[in-house]
Amino acid sequence: MKHMPCLEINLTKIEENARRTVEKCAGMDIEVLGVTKGFAALPRIVKAMQLGGITKLADSRLEHVIALRKQHFSQSITLLRIPQLSSIDDVLTYTDCSINSEYEVIKALSEKAVTKGIHHDIILMIDVGDLREGVLPEEAADMAVKVAGLPGVIIRGIGTNMGCYGGILPTIRNLNLLLETKREIEEKTGIVIDIVSGGGTSSLKLVESGDMPAGVNQLRVGEGILLGTDTTHDREIPWLHQDAFLLRTEVIEVKTKPSVPIGETGKDAFGNTPVFVDKGLCDRAILALGKQDVNLEGLIPADPNISILGGSSDHLIIDVTNAEDRVKVGDLVTFRLNYQGLLTSSNSKYIKKVYVK
Numbered sequence: 213m214k215h216m217p218c219l220e221i222n223l224t225k226i227e228e229n230a231r232r233t234v235e236k237c238a239g240m241d242i243e244v245l246g247v248t249k250g251f252a253a254l255p256r257i258v259k260a261m262q263l264g265g266i267t268k269l270a271d272s273r274l275e276h277v278i279a280l281r282k283q284h285f286s287q288s289i290t291l292l293r294i295p296q297l298s299s300i301d302d303v304l305t306y307t308d309c310s311i312n313s314e315y316e317v318i319k320a321l322s323e324k325a326v327t328k329g330i331h332h333d334i335i336l337m338i339d340v341g342d343l344r345e346g347v348l349p350e351e352a353a354d355m356a357v358k359v360a361g362l363p364g365v366i367i368r369g370i371g372t373n374m375g376c377y378g379g380i381l382p383t384i385r386n387l388n389l390l391l392e393t394k395r396e397i398e399e400k401t402g403i404v405i406d407i408v409s410g411g412g413t414s415s416l417k418l419v420e421s422g423d424m425p426a427g428v429n430q431l432r433v434g435e436g437i438l439l440g441t442d443t444t445h446d447r448e449i450p451w452l453h454q455d456a457f458l459l460r461t462e463v464i465e466v467k468t469k470p471s472v473p474i475g476e477t478g479k480d481a482f483g484n485t486p487v488f489v490d491k492g493l494c495d496r497a498i499l500a501l502g503k504q505d506v507n508l509e510g511l512i513p514a515d516p517n518i519s520i521l522g523g524s525s526d527h528l529i530i531d532v533t534n535a536e537d538r539v540k541v542g543d544l545v546t547f548r549l550n551y552q553g554l555l556t557s558s559n560s561k562y563i564k565k566v567y568v569k
């Protein structure tokens with residue numbers, strides 16, 4: 213379908229980002245799990261990550277994991293969302309490891325693992341402040357003691373998540389809290405905790421500066437490898453590519469019009485009251501792309517002189533008054549993506565995926 217917007221995926225850049233991340237972390241004895249949820253675990257992208265040295269995968273969606281298994285990806289896969297009680301059987305069948313924080317869920321994993329005659333690894337999540345998943349540090353050792361008594365499940369490690377809900381930055385202080393919690397768990401349970409999983413892309417900054425506390429030995433990285441950005445720190449990661457994914461779509465109208473709509477104002481197509489700044493006349497282009505295709509807030513015009521004015525289900529309106537090249541009907545306009553843009557365009561059936569090397 214020639215007319216569809218296309219997501220151009222540069223496999224070489226993804227491979228290079230993966231390799232640089234793996235090497236930088238290996239220098240501090242940290243293994244990297246390649247997180248595949250940001251691109252719907254599309255197999256060619258997973259393979260590019262693996263070519264770059266990623267040996268273990270992680271995803272938050274069981275559907276993605278099952279699809280990977282059907283395509284004969286046999287590597288270790290960690291489930292990055294607490295298992296649902298209704299998914300226990302599939303979690304045990306398709307994943308090697310899952311993150312957990314609820315005794316009830318771990319007990320269900322244990323019982324089912326015993327009936328299946330298998331073992332399942334768990335990473336006990338500790339909430340060091342971001343307030344998404346995890347046991348509070350002061351409750352972690354008691355929880356670990358209870359879990360250690362369950363057959364069929366092995367506490368392989370502990371982990372934490374940051375920069376997701378609360379926007380909390382990984383720091384020497386909160387990662388040391390994780391390491392203290394590990395020591396407490398080891399003392400109380402007598403088990404050795406192999407893995408200390410210290411977050412995702414936002415933790416790379418401590419690796420770069422050499423400040424990652426010794427003992428943190430795993431990171432789960434998606435955004436950095438895919439987009440070369442670190443949203444939590446609001447930065448581009450200087451040693452990674454930012455343009456492995458580009459979204460291109462076609463211009464269907466270009467006109468010079470006022471910057472403020474004319475007439476009485478009601479609600480827009482989504483029930484919001486729009487607000488406009490009067491910048492006088494501007495050159496506006498309409499693109500064949502809308503909210504039905506991708507989360508428009510996830511798009512970043514590749515030409516910094518182009519700005520996004522707004523959009524509806526099927527139209528995206530941009531200001532091309534100062535565009536580097538004159539924009540005309542039939543042209544393709546290119547966007548970089550943030551995580552939301554990547555997530556939604558990867559999953560969109562209206563967006564064609566084109567792989568380049």
Ligand SMILES: *Cc1c(COP(=O)(O)O)cnc(C)c1O
Pocket residue numbers: 247249250272292293311373411412413414432433434435436
């Ligand atoms: C999504 C996710 C990650 C990866 O985060 P990035 O910022 O993309 O590196 C890591 N851990 C958990 C639990 C996640 O849900």
